[in-house]
Amino acid sequence: MNGANTAWILTSSALVLFMTLPGLGLFYAGLVKSRNTISTLAQCYGIAAVASVVWFVAGYSIAFSGENNYIGDLSKAFLSGVSLKSLSGDIPEILFVMFQMTFAIITPALIVGAYVERIKFSAVLFISTLWILAVYAPVTHWIWGGGWLADMGVFDFAGGLVVHATAGVSAIVIVKVLGPRVGFPQYFDPPHSPVIAMTGAAMLWVGWFGFNGGSALAANANAGMAILVTHISAATATLVWMFIDWYKNGKPGLVGIITGTIAGLATVTPASGFIGPMGGFILGLLSGSICYFAVGFIKFKLNIDDSLDVMAVHGVGGILGTLLAGILASGTFGGLGLEKTVFDQTMVQLIGVIAVVVFTAIVTYVICIITKSLFGLRVAEEQEISEGLDLGTHGEQSYRF
Amino acid sequence: MNGANTAWILTSSALVLFMTLPGLGLFYAGLVKSRNTISTLAQCYGIAAVASVVWFVAGYSIAFSGENNYIGDLSKAFLSGVSLKSLSGDIPEILFVMFQMTFAIITPALIVGAYVERIKFSAVLFISTLWILAVYAPVTHWIWGGGWLADMGVFDFAGGLVVHATAGVSAIVIVKVLGPRVGFPQYFDPPHSPVIAMTGAAMLWVGWFGFNGGSALAANANAGMAILVTHISAATATLVWMFIDWYKNGKPGLVGIITGTIAGLATVTPASGFIGPMGGFILGLLSGSICYFAVGFIKFKLNIDDSLDVMAVHGVGGILGTLLAGILASGTFGGLGLEKTVFDQTMVQLIGVIAVVVFTAIVTYVICIITKSLFGLRVAEEQEISEGLDLGTHGEQSYRF
Amino acid sequence: MNGANTAWILTSSALVLFMTLPGLGLFYAGLVKSRNTISTLAQCYGIAAVASVVWFVAGYSIAFSGENNYIGDLSKAFLSGVSLKSLSGDIPEILFVMFQMTFAIITPALIVGAYVERIKFSAVLFISTLWILAVYAPVTHWIWGGGWLADMGVFDFAGGLVVHATAGVSAIVIVKVLGPRVGFPQYFDPPHSPVIAMTGAAMLWVGWFGFNGGSALAANANAGMAILVTHISAATATLVWMFIDWYKNGKPGLVGIITGTIAGLATVTPASGFIGPMGGFILGLLSGSICYFAVGFIKFKLNIDDSLDVMAVHGVGGILGTLLAGILASGTFGGLGLEKTVFDQTMVQLIGVIAVVVFTAIVTYVICIITKSLFGLRVAEEQEISEGLDLGTHGEQSYRF
Amino acid sequence: MKLIRAIIKPERLHAVKDRLNEVGIKGMTVSEVKGFGHQKGKTEFYRGNPVQVHFLPKIQIFLAVTDDKKDEVINVITEAARTGKYGDGKIFVNNLEEVVRIRTGEKGEEAL
Amino acid sequence: MKLIRAIIKPERLHAVKDRLNEVGIKGMTVSEVKGFGHQKGKTEFYRGNPVQVHFLPKIQIFLAVTDDKKDEVINVITEAARTGKYGDGKIFVNNLEEVVRIRTGEKGEEAL
Amino acid sequence: MKLIRAIIKPERLHAVKDRLNEVGIKGMTVSEVKGFGHQKGKTEFYRGNPVQVHFLPKIQIFLAVTDDKKDEVINVITEAARTGKYGDGKIFVNNLEEVVRIRTGEKGEEAL
Numbered sequence A, B, C: 001m002n003g004a005n006t007a008w009i010l011t012s013s014a015l016v017l018f019m020t021l022p023g024l025g026l027f028y029a030g031l032v033k034s035r036n037t038i039s040t041l042a043q044c045y046g047i048a049a050v051a052s053v054v055w056f057v058a059g060y061s062i063a064f065s066g067e068n069n070y071i072g073d074l075s076k077a078f079l080s081g082v083s084l085k086s087l088s089g090d091i092p093e094i095l096f097v098m099f100q101m102t103f104a105i106i107t108p109a110l111i112v113g114a115y116v117e118r119i120k121f122s123a124v125l126f127i128s129t130l131w132i133l134a135v136y137a138p139v140t141h142w143i144w145g146g147g148w149l150a151d152m153g154v155f156d157f158a159g160g161l162v163v164h165a166t167a168g169v170s171a172i173v174i175v176k177v178l179g180p181r182v183g184f185p186q187y188f189d190p191p192h193s194p195v196i197a198m199t200g201a202a203m204l205w206v207g208w209f210g211f212n213g214g215s216a217l218a219a220n221a222n223a224g225m226a227i228l229v230t231h232i233s234a235a236t237a238t239l240v241w242m243f244i245d246w247y248k249n250g251k252p253g254l255v256g257i258i259t260g261t262i263a264g265l266a267t268v269t270p271a272s273g274f275i276g277p278m279g280g281f282i283l284g285l286l287s288g289s290i291c292y293f294a295v296g297f298i299k300f301k302l303n304i305d306d307s308l309d310v311m312a313v314h315g316v317g318g319i320l321g322t323l324l325a326g327i328l329a330s331g332t333f334g335g336l337g338l339e340k341t342v343f344d345q346t347m348v349q350l351i352g353v354i355a356v357v358v359f360t361a362i363v364t365y366v367i368c369i370i371t372k373s374l375f376g377l378r379v380a381e382e383q384e385i386s387e388g389l390d391l392g393t394h395g396e397q398s399y400r401f
Numbered sequence D, E, F: 001m002k003l004i005r006a007i008i009k010p011e012r013l014h015a016v017k018d019r020l021n022e023v024g025i026k027g028m029t030v031s032e033v034k035g036f037g038h039q040k041g042k043t044e045f046y047r048g049n050p051v052q053v054h055f056l057p058k059i060q061i062f063l064a065v066t067d068d069k070k071d072e073v074i075n076v077i078t079e080a081a082r083t084g085k086y087g088d089g090k091i092f093v094n095n096l097e098e099v100v101r102i103r104t105g106e107k108g109e110e111a112l
């Protein structure tokens, strides 16, 4: 066992948990209407709790056990057989379980942004439980658990496919079944607190050092490079988004600025272990602009109320980064090099994207239909437009100054 | 000196400080009335500053020096003799001093939850100073400083007795001397901001990785297991509390959800270095339900205005976890094993609980009486019911939107 | 390469980024008027993004390359030549680049406190860009990049001169060119949210462990001692400021309490690698009192609207700590010892202070004049006094409860 | 001229405003108030224990109109704000002696 | 009918409300306002330096009553809100021409 | 006595208050309201896409004065609050039948 690597992954586990709680929770809560603040936080928080237990019970085993190429088995259910002695690589397996658990927490929580302000809390918990078992764990097995995409040598360093693509695609599917918020797109309230949203975004940025840096599973130059390219992509995308906004609307909004950051972070995630600083810079330029237009396109052209733009930011970003990982890994762009040719690698990346998108879309759709028939998905319209989900669903008021 | 372990304890020190500032401060501040927000934060913050200086001056020495079984001496007052070369275990002693200091900060700060919204700021600082010297440091010496309970082999990995039991018991004692808030229990205002409270709770959750994980004083599988069981207990207790609430009141409140987390974390603390994942799960189930009913019982049956339920959550949790540590450490529950028989160990745990509870109650009572006669404990009633402690005691207004 | 040290610097990079985002942003945002909250956050956030890119493009190279005594060259522009194999000391150079980048982010962001509530956003970004290249990078080269002050053996462990003195001096210079806020000093609004300011201050405190502790560039007793003395200075200064406030005005305000912390942290920064606990305590006593009076003196005697007291807290503190570093490093004060005589060392410190102050003042002045002639510095008066910079410059409202 | 003050449920504001615009009301002033009446207060919970909240959030619309518009405005508000449940609110009318438009100094009806 | 508007100290609200209920007032509307008057503004401090705050937080109670209840209500409020210190506030009364209960459309006294 | 209610732009509050003090007005009550009128609502942006905001922040000054002071107060407010742009606001006056100072129980003009 390597103590230094263990020290860094212990830290990374804390950082990635911090991304969801309170990071992502605040980021999303700041963007919704005041009367749905508690509801949004409770959704992220509740998912974190549910995901942890599900991961312990079966999720980890489905993702990281067995010889099967498409799905793990239940040999490690309840972490049976994971002792103090078991290692994965040169860190304790129990720590690897913990680190991976924080990924299993944030991924379904990312989807919250799609269905806030109208969904039933029970539906959120139920959908997330099934989703982790039937979508997240299998895809993780394919890519990180020694499954078929791993065999093909797909590049997904920290989860462009496993995390962001699955979350983005599911966002669209769920919204299609759930429907838009009442009044969308005519009546459209601005975020109730960019201050809170910025606080969350900044926490996500910081936590991402553990997300991408920790995915090196070691405290070495690889981890160092990962956080540097991650940071450069984030900073660059922030500026790109800001300047487009400034140019288009005359004003650089803070909500736009922080959204650029998240776009840059999501996009660099799959590539962060394979590229160099220049690659991070390029991904920042591309994500800041492409995700910018994706938001307007999905929301106001396609009129899909993916309320906080999970697909436009995470989905588009994660897929973009995955497709470019091979190219930017090449020496030409100062990348760390690759065994396959750039073309072959990119084909593999493409296969990975298609497989994950299609699989996720289908399974998520089935999950939504089941949940709808069992619980129903939406709160009463009166609750949605009047008291809000804070009082209606949780019986609490977010602010009492 | 082991660099890897040092790296992890450096990190853990930051994480545990983060638990108090801003974590605990926000958690408590969100639960009080708007007009006492600053006061609550100032109490946590002021205690952090006072505790740090007291620890440096004498606290550390009383806890961690000398051969005496019941109390340390002053040989390390002002950290004299603690050089760059001194080690404790395989990490620098100066770092051990820092890590332990963060525990000495959070423990008296936990008690803030009992007396908020009515106590004098001067009394808070004075009580905390005496309390660290006369309660916290000696108990620490007994259990972690080579004292008599350590000799008996009591299990208290990260402070179920040292931190949570002492804080919980003192909460009740202080409130008994101080009295309830005006209007309690008839007039009872809901938390002024569950949003702020959740932010603090999430920070506590993350910081607890350093609290329990750091208590391994090493970056190894033990630390990994500690944070995993800690996390599982927290997540499970969160869900248990949420479902009881949902079932009993028809609504899963966010304040309840996050309180479940804290209950799960406090309860697993003493056991976290001895048990396995299943043990964490069991502690989550028990703490989520037992602490839930303890809140209602202490507040509305016994009518004790332990305002933010320090005893019900931390005291009850810490004692519960301490009593069960021996049992859950056994192989039967997937624990890491113990030398004594489960029965003998549990007897030791019981003796530890009784000793700590009785000692803490008596000494804290004396401290309260002294403070009351010197300064008085309560602010003027008009300040309490009208302008609040923010304007009354600190001359500031918490929000000016 | 040393894995343990790498693990700690990976963590420290995250901690120092956390200081700026969200830490410093929230600290400053809480102190301004509600209608300028978003503007203040956007300034810190925008600077963080710009500084990161500038550091990647040229800043790092100017600071840390070449043989020249006064300025680096462009041999490492775009980090060319920084490979996975390159080391600085025993950690990967790429990680050193990242760690130093977080310092290049926070230093210009500190200056935000001087010009909030009236400056143009474009001017902020432009000034910061030039400032990093023409002030920060060269001074860094002098002291940490093997320049002339390094050769003289100046003590500046974590940036009393490089960070706090440069920021403080520039604050005064910029304000002199920019002018005060309308109505200053007659009409003067109290902070719109001490709660938010305290959250930021607490994050700064925690992050400072990475700032000063990380500056040891190793996970060892040195790092441990650095965070301990840092913490003791912070805690002591907090109490000193609080008691002076209490004594002078009858009320210990939370804003004062947290300002004391920052003063203690800024002051100990240059000395933190050379002194012992007693030295930290002494610096806490001095900074808490000297900075306290510096605030009133600069703002209400000199009538300089350094709005959030960057000079009084960071400038005065950083210089104070630099001047005392030599003395407190001596065994007399339990310091870690020094090669030169205390007198000689203190002379070197004095030369360092004079050189940095004069250089910074001149270059910053030139930058301001250039920017003023190109963009103009101030927003329209109506925007300043009416809608505020949130709506006026960023088109967003900070709170919509 | 008349001063009309309507206390309505927050969720009805959009509807009321739109309908008022349709009947040619160009200006109004709204504010957040808390109401107490037949409608019972809510029960919130604190860590599983009930807490009574007596005052409920309402919106006050404050509106100056010419005498002839008065009845129409009252009807419009009544229809648009009604949900039929307790707590729908009330409309208060009293006499308005004088109005000034600050921008122009105009007085009386043309100031509306 | 009369429109009674009382400006009181925030901490007296509970007492005033309770007393009003006792004398049979079933409804009222309250809002947060800021007041300026004989009572001096507060001095807050910013990092040890004084800052004057001119406007003080007050609560406005807005209450429509039948003519016969008017005097009783005024007395009740005066007693319950009085602390004897500057800043206790004021009660303003004027005439109310018409009231409508939105839920039912009832007009006049029975709408109260 | 008269009840004067002025709706003004937030940024003019300081000026209006100072001028009122100069003409001997010792007391007033202000509150935050939102206004809708000729002045167009603002356009904010959400991630680069426009969002219309209809109601604009205004300040309401609520002021009881003796009949003889009425015109002076109206003029003072009009001057001090005017910017000449849309949205400067309005002043509403109506009759005030009775005033009570809670602290002393004084009634009528001396209660002001």
Ligand SMILES: Nc1ncnc2c1ncn2[C@@H]1O[C@H](COP(=O)(O)OP(=O)(O)O)[C@@H](O)[C@H]1O
Residues within 6 Å of the ligand: D007, D034, D035, D036, D037, D038, D039, D056, D058, D085, D086, D087, D088, D089, D090, E026, E027, E028, E029, E030, E062, E063, E064, E065, E101, E102, E103, E112
């Ligand atoms: N006498 C009154 N004076 C002022 N406001 C009142 C009065 N009675 C009711 N209101 C306001 O009207 C709102 C609705 O009244 P309520 O009695 O709850 O329902 P309803 O009007 O449908 O009977 C209350 O919340 C309060 O704000």
Ligand SMILES: Nc1ncnc2c1ncn2[C@@H]1O[C@H](COP(=O)(O)OP(=O)(O)O)[C@@H](O)[C@H]1O
Residues within 6 Å of the ligand: E007, E034, E035, E036, E037, E038, E039, E056, E058, E085, E086, E087, E088, E089, E090, F026, F027, F028, F029, F030, F062, F063, F064, F065, F101, F102, F103, F112
């Ligand atoms: N002429 C006025 N018009 C409107 N409100 C007033 C007037 N005078 C006082 N008030 C309100 O009454 C409150 C208390 O008045 P103040 O003069 O401070 O104390 P007191 O009424 O005890 O003399 C003020 O804060 C203000 O809100």
Ligand SMILES: Nc1ncnc2c1ncn2[C@@H]1O[C@H](COP(=O)(O)OP(=O)(O)O)[C@@H](O)[C@H]1O
Residues within 6 Å of the ligand: D026, D027, D028, D029, D030, D062, D063, D064, D065, D101, D102, D103, D112, F007, F034, F035, F036, F037, F038, F039, F056, F058, F085, F086, F087, F088, F089, F090
């Ligand atoms: N009829 C009205 N009744 C009540 N308030 C009004 C009325 N008309 C305007 N107001 C208030 O006056 C403010 C300014 O009015 P507006 O028409 O926008 O500008 P102006 O008064 O300069 O023409 C509005 O925002 C609103 O608060």
